[in-house]
Amino acid sequence: MAEIITSYPADMSARDSYKLIKGSAKKVLDIAGSVITPEAWALYKDVDLKTGEEKTVLTILADGEKFGTISSTFIRDFMDAAEFFKGAVGPIKIVSGESKNGREFVTCEVI
Numbered sequence: 104m105a106e107i108i109t110s111y112p113a114d115m116s117a118r119d120s121y122k123l124i125k126g127s128a129k130k131v132l133d134i135a136g137s138v139i140t141p142e143a144w145a146l147y148k149d150v151d152l153k154t155g156e157e158k159t160v161l162t163i164l165a166d167g168e169k170f171g172t173i174s175s176t177f178i179r180d181f182m183d184a185a186e187f188f189k190g191a192v193g194p195i196k197i198v199s200g201e202s203k204n205g206r207e208f209v210t211c212e213v214i
Contacts, residue, residue, distance in 0.1 A: 108159070110145040111190035120145060123162050128171035131163070132209045135199035139165035141192050146182065172209065180210045188213075 105124050115123075123145045143164040151158050161178045162171040172178065184192045195211040202208055 105147045105149040105160075107145055107147045109185075110147075111141075111143060111185065111192075113190065115143060115145075119143065123164055123169065124149070124160075126169070128162055128169035131170045131172040131174065131177055131197055132199060132207070134170060135197050135209060138194055138196050138214060139163070139170070140194045141165050144181075144185070144192075146178065174209050176208050176210045180212075184211070184213050 107120060107124065110120060110123070123143060124147050141163045144162065146159065146161050148157055149160050150156070158173050159175075159178060160171060160173055161181060162169055163181075181192070181195070184195065192213065194214050196214050197209065198212055199207060199209045
């Protein structure tokens with residue numbers, strides 16, 4: 104069972120929280136270069152069914168679509184903005200790049 108760490112808006116119903124963390128979501132990396140405005144989001148822990156490992160997941164609802172990521176870089180930068188703006192992040196640009204060791208990464212920038 105997923106365990107919600109924090110979410111926005113604070114008064115989100117249990118039904119909306121459940122819909123946000125369950126079911127399929129597009130990968131944040133797949134929308135690199137796009138600008139989205141999160142309407143709701145949830146940071147939670149869940150168990151990977153394939154490996155049995157516990158993972159921290161961020162799911163964002165924007166324009167009626169769900170986007171999810173386990174990228175620690177994205178989650179860190181998004182949660183920094185969420186803390187600064189008290190949850191209402193506003194428009195963000197999804198940015199991808201390549202690390203020094205050649206791995207693709209994704210992050211976000213407040214615009």
